[in-house]
Amino acid sequence: MSKRTFRVWRGDKSGGEFKEYSVEVGPGMVVLDAIHRIQAEHASDLAVRWNCKAGKCGSCSMEIDGMPKLGCMTRLGDYPENHTITIQPMKTFPLIKDLVTDVSWNYEQNKRIKPLQPRPRDADGEHRMQQDDVERTQEFRKCIECYLCQNTCHVLRDHDRKDAFIGPRFMIRVGQLAMHPLDTEDRIPAIRDEYGSGYCNITRCCTEVCPEHINITDNGIIPLKERVVDRYYDPVKMLLRKISGK
């Protein structure tokens, strides 16, 4: 066991500051363990969200030395021994207190996505899908809704265009439905007009921070953008639309 110092953001929407805490750390410890130790020993009112402590629930999202990460999956051993680790809340969402932010906007976005509209079942009452066909959609369903991708997305983080773009998390959520073998809904108009697919400029920052290693940009957003382009910007189709007036 040895001591390590952490700079932790303390404050609420009226303001705050970094405070330093030193706690004993042991082998295999992760950032969330250190936060719990700070709570138990120095600051019982330090606010942090967490649940499963195994990278499966996506609750303990935070910015560790400036990188969006899960506190429970970030090992202290990955940082130099005498280095002071800085921990702060996600920047993109309104601060509630300390490391806890108001992520309710994300829940509102989820409600905007139309649920699966499955085709009828086969005559024997079963749905049949091939494993190859469900794998793309299963990749997106690995999402644990940590919102680190939302936090990182320039459109949401730097330009605060939450009014215009639904964000990478919900692009793959709608993508998952659009690529679902059973779905019968035409989702392309909404992808362009309601969810703002055009705002993403494919910098892949969301993909980089995904703790589930989902290929958000290449497997999710780009194919959706392509479908939008095929539908609306194909020159032949554009010409036909002009002629037919549709």
Added chain:
Amino acid sequence: MVDINELQTFEHDVLVIGAGGAGLRAAIQCAALGLDTGVVSKSLLGKAHTVMAEGGMAAALRNVDKRDNWKVHFRDTMRGGKFLNNWRMAQLHAQQAPDRVRELEDWGAVFDRTPDGLINQRNFGGHRYPRLAHTGDRTGLELIRTLQDHGVHQGFATHMECKIVGLLKDGDRIAGALGLWREHGRFVLFKAKAVIMGTGGGGRCWRVTSNSWEYSGDGATLAYDAGAELMDMEFTQFHPTGMVWPPSVSGVLVTEGVRGEGGILLNNKGERFMFNYIPERFAPETADTKEEAARWLEGDKNARRPPELLTRDVVARAIRSEVQAGRGSPHGGAFLDIANQRPAEYIKKKLPSMYHQFKELAEVDITKDPMEVGPTLHYFMGGIRVDADSQMSKVPGLFACGEASAGMHGANRLGGNSLSDLIVFGKLSGDGAADYIKTLEAPPQVNEDEVKALVKHCTDILNREEGPNPFVVHEEIQEIMGEGAGIVRQGDELSTAIEKLHQLRPRIDSVKAHSASQFNAGWHEALDLHSLVTTGEAVARSALLREESRGGHTRLDFEGEREEWSKYNIVVSKQPDGTMLARKEERPDPPEELAKIAHAKIEDLEAGNV
């Protein structure tokens, strides 16, 4: 003093407490029946402990092995539960699980497929046939996301990050609940005609547990304080395979799916020790040579199952015995090897979360090296005693489903029977609540004094000048339970644990938290302590009374199952003077038809003779 008229108030027909698989499925059912429904969750929506479930949900879909049917599933469940299950619940579960699983597909669930395109099913401990519908090793996430995404379009209200601090009654019947917003510490009054508890278990009474912080036994304690009975509380499931190293992740679950996919358990001498721990009851259906186990894994339907897939209680005790005998792994567990059983690509595909979990938290590549695993407190078979068909407790209007309720799993739960339990009994509790509400003539009225007393109890913690640190007191509870009511128990140690928990109560009543009411971790911890100590006491008292070893309850001073005890459940209730009473209650005789199925020879069941 609070004025009840100034409290933020929601009125619902049904208030569902807990937003895991059981709570969400209950809420979906209530909404489908036209009831005004609200769901309260301690965390954000979609974070409940259900996400931790990995292996799958058991249902006799018959997609992989046509010999399966509800009767075999029922028989497996009863045998796994050491015949202490509620017969009717085990029957309902086995019969209804397939429809509940199929309906999830229409709501967006994407299970792994068979070559024919149907829902694939995997092998699991105690299940005769491949029976677990699964999505890789993250089936719990698949379930909760499916219910969440479907649920948000069903018109029920969700009240996130709200802790229920007490149930409210109008005379004998339920009238609502008082909650506390974790965000800003203000109180909220829920008036409701019926309340459904989908609150899970109480694993945080122990230090080494797979459970998240939410699992503080709130549901059992709230119901107990409101006059409901608890049952089977001595049956606590220690999952055989939790991580043991590094210390900060000890207890984190390693899915049984590893063994279902062919993983084997080894001691430090490299011996596959499970062959030495096959109980008599399971011997006719368990492989006794490595060669036969290997044939089973290759799909030979005439081969018997490997001993690693015996029920969880058996495997957990075996690992503990090996460690005690000095044959454990370096960090006090056993080795779980899949690397030498399956190709690396197969492992990554079938067990992706395990691959990442070990890689990132323990720096172990499970496609190359064995994992170190040991028992971890995982699940409460016991909980709120409910009627098998309606899911209503002894308190009119108070329902429970999923892990929060008792009966379905008896003395030991089979892996995979939990996720299916959630959706079967979640739905039935919604039906039960709707039926109950129809019988109400006038809506129940909330008692103002009850509300005021609850508010005072909660705010006293902030207003005290000084008092014990709630985090420290929680650790004390965990120490007492670990020492006195762990994986193996003894009468004198249980008595000591009960006495120590008792002595802790005045300290719990005087804990102090920092005065900030906003997202105050110390305060929330302080508010969970009453649930933790009450749940712990219920476990210890029940365990002391049951003088035998059965399923998730092992007594060193009373080894083995005793025929006499198969006739009793242990029921816990609150006495008028506030003390806890645990008593034996005789079990009714099973319906003849069900008894016949449960005790049938497997060959006769397969041949359709029963």
